[in-house]
Amino acid sequence: MIVRFWQDKNFTYPFICWLLFICWYEFFSLGAFNSFILQGKDLFTLLNYSLEKSTSSSEVTIVAIDEGSLSKIDFKWPWKRSLFAELLRKIESSHPKVVGFDFVFSGESPNKEDDQKFIGVLKDFDNIFLAYYWQTKNKKLLPLEEFRALARSIGFVNKPRDFDGVIRKTRIFIRSKENFYFSLETKIASFFQGINPEIIKGEEGLRILERRLFLPSSREGIISLNYSLLPKDLEIIPAYRVLEGNFPSLKDKIVLVGSTASILHDEHPTPLGNLPGVVILANSLDMILKKNYLFSLGAHFYYPLILLLGVLVLGINRTYSFFKNSLLTFSVILFTFIVLLYLRFRNIELDYFTLFFLLFGGYAISNIYKYSYLIFITNKIKNLAITEPTSGFYTLRYFSLRLGEELRMNNRIFLIGVALADFRKLTKECGIEEINSLLKSVSNFLKINLEKRFKRLFFSRLGEDSFLVYIGDKRKDKVKEVFNYLLARIKDTNFEVRDKLLSISLKVAIVSNSLKNTSAGGLIYFTRNLLQELRSKEDFFIYREFKEEVVKNKELLLKDTFDFLIYDLGARNKELEESLERVKRAQKKTEETYFEVIFSLIKALEEKDTYTQGHSERVARYAKAIAEEAGLSEEECEDIYKAGLLHDIGKIGLPEYILHKKEKLTPEEIGLIRKHEIMSVEILKPIKAFKKLFPIILHHHERFDGTGYPYGLAGDMIPRGAQILAVADSFDAITSGRGYKKGLQVEEALKELEKNSGSQFNPFYVEILKRVVKKKF
Numbered sequence: 001m002i003v004r005f006w007q008d009k010n011f012t013y014p015f016i017c018w019l020l021f022i023c024w025y026e027f028f029s030l031g032a033f034n035s036f037i038l039q040g041k042d043l044f045t046l047l048n049y050s051l052e053k054s055t056s057s058s059e060v061t062i063v064a065i066d067e068g069s070l071s072k073i074d075f076k077w078p079w080k081r082s083l084f085a086e087l088l089r090k091i092e093s094s095h096p097k098v099v100g101f102d103f104v105f106s107g108e109s110p111n112k113e114d115d116q117k118f119i120g121v122l123k124d125f126d127n128i129f130l131a132y133y134w135q136t137k138n139k140k141l142l143p144l145e146e147f148r149a150l151a152r153s154i155g156f157v158n159k160p161r162d163f164d165g166v167i168r169k170t171r172i173f174i175r176s177k178e179n180f181y182f183s184l185e186t187k188i189a190s191f192f193q194g195i196n197p198e199i200i201k202g203e204e205g206l207r208i209l210e211r212r213l214f215l216p217s218s219r220e221g222i223i224s225l226n227y228s229l230l231p232k233d234l235e236i237i238p239a240y241r242v243l244e245g246n247f248p249s250l251k252d253k254i255v256l257v258g259s260t261a262s263i264l265h266d267e268h269p270t271p272l273g274n275l276p277g278v279v280i281l282a283n284s285l286d287m288i289l290k291k292n293y294l295f296s297l298g299a300h301f302y303y304p305l306i307l308l309l310g311v312l313v314l315g316i317n318r319t320y321s322f323f324k325n326s327l328l329t330f331s332v333i334l335f336t337f338i339v340l341l342y343l344r345f346r347n348i349e350l351d352y353f354t355l356f357f358l359l360f361g362g363y364a365i366s367n368i369y370k371y372s373y374l375i376f377i378t379n380k381i382k383n384l385a386i387t388e389p390t391s392g393f394y395t396l397r398y399f400s401l402r403l404g405e406e407l408r409m410n411n412r413i414f415l416i417g418v419a420l421a422d423f424r425k426l427t428k429e430c431g432i433e434e435i436n437s438l439l440k441s442v443s444n445f446l447k448i449n450l451e452k453r454f455k456r457l458f459f460s461r462l463g464e465d466s467f468l469v470y471i472g473d474k475r476k477d478k479v480k481e482v483f484n485y486l487l488a489r490i491k492d493t494n495f496e497v498r499d500k501l502l503s504i505s506l507k508v509a510i511v512s513n514s515l516k517n518t519s520a521g522g523l524i525y526f527t528r529n530l531l532q533e534l535r536s537k538e539d540f541f542i543y544r545e546f547k548e549e550v551v552k553n554k555e556l557l558l559k560d561t562f563d564f565l566i567y568d569l570g571a572r573n574k575e576l577e578e579s580l581e582r583v584k585r586a587q588k589k590t591e592e593t594y595f596e597v598i599f600s601l602i603k604a605l606e607e608k609d610t611y612t613q614g615h616s617e618r619v620a621r622y623a624k625a626i627a628e629e630a631g632l633s634e635e636e637c638e639d640i641y642k643a644g645l646l647h648d649i650g651k652i653g654l655p656e657y658i659l660h661k662k663e664k665l666t667p668e669e670i671g672l673i674r675k676h677e678i679m680s681v682e683i684l685k686p687i688k689a690f691k692k693l694f695p696i697i698l699h700h701h702e703r704f705d706g707t708g709y710p711y712g713l714a715g716d717m718i719p720r721g722a723q724i725l726a727v728a729d730s731f732d733a734i735t736s737g738r739g740y741k742k743g744l745q746v747e748e749a750l751k752e753l754e755k756n757s758g759s760q761f762n763p764f765y766v767e768i769l770k771r772v773v774k775k776k777f
Helices: 002-007 009-027 034-051 067-072 081-092 112-124 145-150 184-192 239-244 277-290 299-319 322-345 352-386 396-409 423-429 432-451 476-491 520-535 561-607 615-629 634-646 649-653 667-673 676-684 688-698 720-736 746-755 763-776
Strands: 060-065 098-101 128-134 153-156 169-171 173-176 179-182 222-224 235-238 254-259 267-270 273-276 413-420 457-463 466-471 494-497 500-503 506-513 541-546
Touching: 009 299, 009 352, 034 322, 034 352, 060 067, 060 239, 060 277, 067 239, 081 098, 081 112, 081 239, 081 254, 098 184, 112 145, 128 184, 153 179, 153 184, 169 277, 184 277, 235 239, 254 277, 267 277, 273 277, 299 322, 299 352, 322 352, 396 413, 396 457, 396 466, 396 520, 413 423, 413 432, 413 457, 413 476, 413 520, 423 432, 432 457, 432 466, 432 476, 432 494, 466 520, 476 506, 476 541, 506 520, 520 541, 615 634, 615 720, 615 763, 634 688, 634 720, 649 676, 676 688, 688 720, 720 746, 720 763, 746 763
Parallel strands: 060 235, 060 254, 098 128, 098 254, 128 153, 506 541
Antiparallel strands: 169 222, 173 179, 267 273, 413 466, 413 506, 457 466, 494 500
């Protein structure tokens, strides 16, 4: 089936075009679709979040510097570090497992007492993690040195952005020379899992190794961020409530302190919309703790998938109509979408846009090819229908249509008939192919020379040696001048035809028309007659004005080319039917002639023996009567009748002494007699018209019980016509007698047949013969 599809150009050509489209997309689109690729992934992330069961992080709580805290706390932003120290003590009073700050406490405060208060809290608790920021590849914005020394650890909070500014990835570590610097969420997660955050290491920048902490990563330390939390999915406590002491227990939790107020400008675009930096940090931390990593399938996976689905889509488009193939294609795409969405639920993503874009591309290319090819074929059929193949000019029917249209718009026109002089002489000197080649050269000569001189013109083949030219021009003198020039020039032109150089002359009949309501048929008829008149003269040029209609021709009022095609197809079908009818009549006449010749031979053979005179005719009549009584079709009855007339033609090849022998035949002579059926078929085999009679003739000596000859067929394996012929042949043989045996009366003959009914003969046809004999014979 695959081979059959590949051999079909309706599949192969679109497939090749689709492969070229893929190559263009992959190698020459120059990143024009990168934005769509990222948005495709964002769409599946959003769908995954929307359709997945509601999730929340039980380990992570955010203490937020929100709009309410900024308005209710009587401090301008940025807050003093003494206030952060108070906030931190309140948090620590609830015994969280880890506290992480999404702020970089860099530089000294204007009031050193504020720093000292914050240092005092850091001294009292060893579960505090501070953030820092990479400003450049080699430059970091770090917390105050005293803070760094007292904090449990520090980690960077940089997040890589795509070219459109959206944060879709997180960075686990940054490698600088031989050192690995880990992110804040990595440090917090390791501590939460009971791992010393200062001893985690990277292996060649690929991953972080520890039994309880495994982070897949690229060499740059970047992995896709699997967003699963919006602010509504997190426990977020406003900072002012913590300072008031009105907040739930934070025991053994991870507490992240960060800003959520939009006026602090710490919101960033993500696949789930704009999110505060601390919420993005919470998503990254939650992903690490739950090992809910997002794995991306590369091109080595999805391109084979695209090829597989593309072949399926192209196969569907090749097989079905537009509506059905569209329905099936979109069903395939919908099924693929559902499967990919399921994979996204399983944290497996790929380049969705590329897959669907190329699939839709395959669908579009296949349909564009199919319907472009349909338009091409339609135009080709139209051109074949309206043009004559040898000259490339219009057919006379279509020329008449175009001429009629021109006459309705402009009655002042010229119609020119052009014929080859001495065409009969050329046909004797040249073969058909050479004549066609010459006609093509002459038609090209006319077309090239006339198109240079007239703008409105078209051509038609008028007859085997003549053409018609329509010229929509009012200048009579110019038309005459041009054709006189062509007559002179063609005499000096040699046409090369199959290594021959032929020189010819033309005869030109120019008809001008200025009458209104002139019919195209009448004008063509007039021009044809004028050209015929010119053929009988020695002149090569004649000019005449069309004065009046010489024939009344019913004009074809066809709107366009396709109307003409319908009309032309009907006319051609009618001509074809008439031609087929003539062929059938000729074939039937030929068959009858063959039959008469063969039957004459049989009659001549039978005339030599008084016992066999008229045998074939009688057998044929009996057989046909049985067939008609059995209800067989008229055609089959006729075939059985003809087989009856010809069934003994093979006896021509037997020695005369056997045919005329009055004594009983010897076994050797019987063996020769039993070959006459095969000889009959061999004699008739060259005449294909008798082919359907062969089984009847060949098997008419088979017996119903299978003991007959030549092949020992039994029952209904014997052709029906042969079973009937066997009964008729035996009946005539019994009633006519042979040289060594006298004929019996009809009643006795029927009894003899009944005796052998079921063994030699089919009982059904024996019974029918009895009815037939009583009715007709």
